[in-house]
Amino acid sequence: MKKVSYYYDNHFKIGDVNENLYSSFIEHLGRAVYSGIYEPGHEKADEDGFRTDAMEVIKDLKLGLVRYPGGNFVSNYDWKDGIGPKENRPKRMEFAWSSVETNQFGIDDFCRWAKKAGIEPMIAVNLGTGSVKSAAELVEYCNHPGGTYWSDLRIKNGSKEPYNIKYWCLGNEMEGTWQAGHLSAEDYAKKACEAAKLMKWVDKDIKLVACGSSYEMLPTYMDWDRIVLKELYPYVDYISTHNYNMNTNQGTSNFLASYKQLDDHIKNTERVLDYVKAKNKEEKDIKICLDEWNVWNFQDIKLDSLDDLQGLTTFEVTSAEKWEEAPAILEEKYSLLDALTVGGLAITLINNADRVKIACLAQLINVIAPITTQRNGGVLKQSTYYPFSMVSNYGRGTVLKPSVNGASYKCDFGELPLVEAATVYDKESDEIRVFALNCNQDEDTELDLQFNGFGDRKISKQFVLSGDDLELRNTFESPDNVTVKEKDLSNCDGTKVVLPKLSWNVLIIK
Template sequence: MKCTVHASKNFVIGTADKRLFSSFVEQLGRCVYGGLYEKDHPLSDEDGLRSDVIKLVKDLDIPMVRFPGGNYVSNHRWEDSVGPIDERPVRLDLAWKALDPNTFGIKEFIDWCKKVGTEPMMALNLGTRGIDAAKDLVEYCNHPGGTALSDLRKSHGSEAPYNIKMWCLGNEMDGPWQVGHKTADEYGRLAAEVGKAIKLFDPSLELVACGSSNSDMPTFPSWEETVLEHTWEVADYLSLHMYFRNDEDDTETFLASSKKMDQFIETVVHVCDYVQAKKRSKKTMYLSFDEWNVWFHSNEQDKTEPKWNVGKHLLEDVYTFEDALVVGCLLNSLLRHCDRVKVACLAQLVNVIAPIMTEEGGPSWAQTIYWPFYYASKYGRGEVLDIRLDVPTYKNHHYGEVPYADAVLVYHAEEQELDLFVVNRSLDETMEISLDAIGFPTQLKLIEHILLHHTDLKASNDRDNPEHIKPVVMDITREPYKAPRQSWNLFRFSIS
């Protein structure tokens, strides 16, 4: 099978914001307790943070991490998570039916962010709380001093303000499962007033209004329209959430999941532009896809977990090679929409539907999905070109005509490099790749081919075989460039 990628130096979708490669930490399961924070682990530092996890996170070069939720935030009192740790109250986490000791709070998260080299993205509780709690948290975190709340932060050991730049106005408020669920009008009015108060404090802060929890919600996309009618003046971004699963055990349909992400993004963009036209506004509403991943493996196991424990084993999906291919396609979709999607958070980071797994008291390791994210983060930050593919398709009962190749091409002007990400969806045939790039030298030099491939789609990494599925660097002396069946590929070309 042949695939020709047609591109032009002059046809650019946009420049990928580095925040497309962000992630998410929630007080859920073992993401925090037993994941990034484990006080008695032999590899933990003086703050109880696991150094092996820090290393894996730093290697991903994640620019921003969303915290503390997620469903968790809609029942959370931020005041419980500050001050002396031994004086913090233990609370019920209604979202995940767990105990929350508040041992890992705001200061601990900020300290962890500094150690891994990332910026915080803070979510506000607009479920059980409102304007007062939200503006108080912003003042506590960001005001330099001289007020009751900023001086309270100082007394808690943080002399300098945290300077958190991005704030989420609640989480999934369209969901009936959410504590404090609201209608679009109820949420829109509250979010607008909270946003107004925050902008009065600091107009440079970036605010994310809640969009739909997924495109299957009965209120989608009217939710977006109503919320934007209320929040247009204060919101800088509208959120999108979506998870993908292989419920039918149908690989060809699962590998086409990025078409559902494409459609979701494009529909939300149309709604944003409709509201912009209706308001006769010059403002462009950008998108924050701040929850996305594959999620379905752990559903039955989660039902066996007892209630009201700390660090329950929840959502601990063991990812297959098939999942890694889908994640590669989803990353391509985000890059293809980089003109409007400026922020995206892989949910989550450690143990809970995560690229990184740990064992309490034991090792940590990278799951299969770690690797497409690692290379997209490393080589996806550039100008995304508007390519066309000449490649065969297959007919799918859910998504119609699906190209066998899912691809995106990124141009790095300073490095004089083109990076081509290709997922070969074919389960049977090798794909011969050729690149027809107008405006670049006729003979591009292939400098590296990185391949993630396995013959068993259900294969995975685990504690005993942490490198069972891992990228390999291919021999590049042979042409044409080949992407094996069911494979993720990165072809790096020099144009200097």
Template sequence: MTIDPAFRIGPADRRLFGSFVEHMGRCVYGGVFEPDHPAADPLGLRTDVLDLTRELGVSVVRYPGGNFVSGYRWEDGVGPVADRPRRLDLAWKTIETNRFGLDEFMAWARLADVEPMMAVNLGTRGVQEACDLLEYTNHPGGTQLSDLRRRHGAEQPYGVRLWCLGNELDGPWQVGHKTADEYGRLAAETARAMKLIDPSISLVACGSSNRDMPTFAAWEATVLEHTYQHVDYISLHNYYDPSDGDRASLLASAVGMDAFINEVIATADHVGAKLRQPRKLKLSFDEWNVWYQARLQADLDRRGWVQAPALIEDDFTSVDAVVVGDLLITLLRHADRVGVACQAQLANVIAPIRTRNGGPAWRQSIFHPFALTARYARGTVLRTEPTGPTYDTAKYGPAPVLATVAVLDEESDELTVFAVNRGDTDLALDLDLRALTGRAGSGATTAGPTGLGHLVLDAGADPDATNTAEHPDRVVPRELETPTVDGGRCAVRLPAVSWNVLRFAGRP
């Protein structure tokens, strides 16, 4: 693989390292919020989860859903807690107490140092309710709703910049499911009205709920015919399911993500050309993860209406962690068009962070590739075109064994290469770094880059290993021998079924 700083894709937007907090299962109650927990702060927020969120490197968090938002009344979650109603949540068949709402989320986001990404309900509600929510959150004061926020203790506006125009309204499971024409017209009307209130906001139109939807691509085309001039992003959602036991296909999940992204780009660009719009629309991949989806219906069927039940609290394996690292590589490879990405979800619900009510919080295996990518993928994403073997998969056909991306931080003059070996044997990787010779942030010349370290998370020895409260560090990255660069070339070995971080410094 050859790396050249001239082959640029685009900046590694910090919004690519987003997460998702939905009122689903124990993501909120027992996850980020548990007033009776020993580690809870005066607001009821779990400080151990806050610490792990900051360590994870999360940049933006989408809230309050997800399916939940399509039946949600935002007014239920503001003001005195004692006055808030208890309601049935039709999305997840639970009782919502509304002890945690908009004001609490904004307080949590500030403490977690994340940017809030709000979703509005376009399932059971519409233009006026979305405008009311925006006025409450972003208008400085002097109106009924902005002054209501101030009476609730938030003198300054929350200043939310990112807004989702509903959620998965192409899905028949969604409360308020709509046709593409119905949703597109409503989203366009809502977008126009919201930007009259605050022209600085960015809006995300709903794309398909997943790539396998029967309306995929036709949905995007119709929705964008209505909304292209009014929105800034089109959303993508997709989960990658290990339940069928086809490990070869699971390890190639990023092949499917890559195709999905390219197909949505093609559809958006077609509509843009048809409408004579020179602006290229960005993508918001605001739900993605590994998810054992077959378990969800069993979770829903075995109980009645309860508060914050455990839902899809998947225990992620070392193989799952390699897949998550590979999906992050794919998002970075599309940094020129994917501007936002949110791993779903943050705590307990198919999450990198797990907790016990009243007990500990710990890092799942998938925590580590996310945290390290968020830490080291800073700067400019470089295009890499590796050559190497392929292997056969049932779902994607022949797939490359090797997946890579490189990120150059020109401020520190450091290069990071992220690489996945999807194969079941070790892989020798030859890196040509000669184009980096002579680079130095100070303007001085160098003899070439030098190795800084090689981190690996590999699943070859124990593919089913997981982290638990009792054994929270069973699956963690480990250091391998520091790469050696000789004459601008570097030879490294990637263990079988592994995700790797190779770091180099421009100064010797």
């Protein structure tokens, strides 16, 4: 049996996990809102039309933030269409996803839902087709106590107390030509600076997220961040980046190793931040907001060429016609292999907790999501729900920095340890929690954990996500095909443990 050893010392730490590292995202896209979190008339809908069955499953994730309302959607969205009496709200063509937006759910509805779900909102403003004044007016509507036009209108619409939204995104993927109102880096920096200025005039305490480079395939990758940060650095608190991993016949090893690609992607953003901080002689640190990440296999998008991804042509969604209301699109059916990969990506997030302070799994429900609902029906936890739930529930505390030795494997990202792990120490419970992905496809692997400065330790629990069929998926008929199971530790030797081949594990060490 091959062996990998991780050595830890209580003096060597990466950083503390921010509660917002485990956040998510809801866009007006497909069925994320309509029949996802909101379905008036459903037998389990509350007085506001919110699906309580979906809400209970979401609460178990213990999310920090939920980003809203987009995404590509936000760049051609007028938030004023979604307020006031619902019978007066207009139906609009939604250009990003070729759908019809009914506006039956808007900013007031989202804030009420978030409060009930125990979640803090993170709101994106339209810096594509929208104006900087409209962005500031939205802050006024949400955060000002009263006595002005927009704050009084919020009160009239049923919310006497302000929402006091702290986190605001200055647009979405504005470097992409697929974005409505796409801007160059220079033009975005100018517009975002003005928006930031006005928004902070309304509420000086808000935290702002600048649009960073989204995807490595773009010719502006990293240059965009450098140009934008040169102007925006004093105004913002975070810079965003996005990262999706796709299983496109590159082989199991390379797909599982997506955690390394994400790590490289995050490190690139760090390098630009460090460069601009030094170049501009800035004192504050800007943190990273990975406000979209997930496995996305494009199961119902037809791609003729990479031009489709670069906005030079249009996506062809195969599961819906144009101009439908809340069409069932981008509803990925996630496999065990997808779940293992998501678990690996979560390990990378933990290991970058010193710089990544916000990370939003995109998305939360129905659309490339860990949760699926049926219209007028039930709720399903997809395979990817389980690794995300486990890191959110157990992955809080101080991240320890390891020294790693042992067996390795080769892939397109280089030579990597057979076991990729992240480890946190939770001082309150005095527990060490280890998240470990065994990439060995042939046999089980022994993981030897050694801790210096933590006293005597023993693995008390091992949760395992694994199986013989990597293509196995959860369905409404068989909802437990893929789930996390607790393993018998009767043969465990202290802090040595056997990880099943191709498995994602959580180890609780007391």
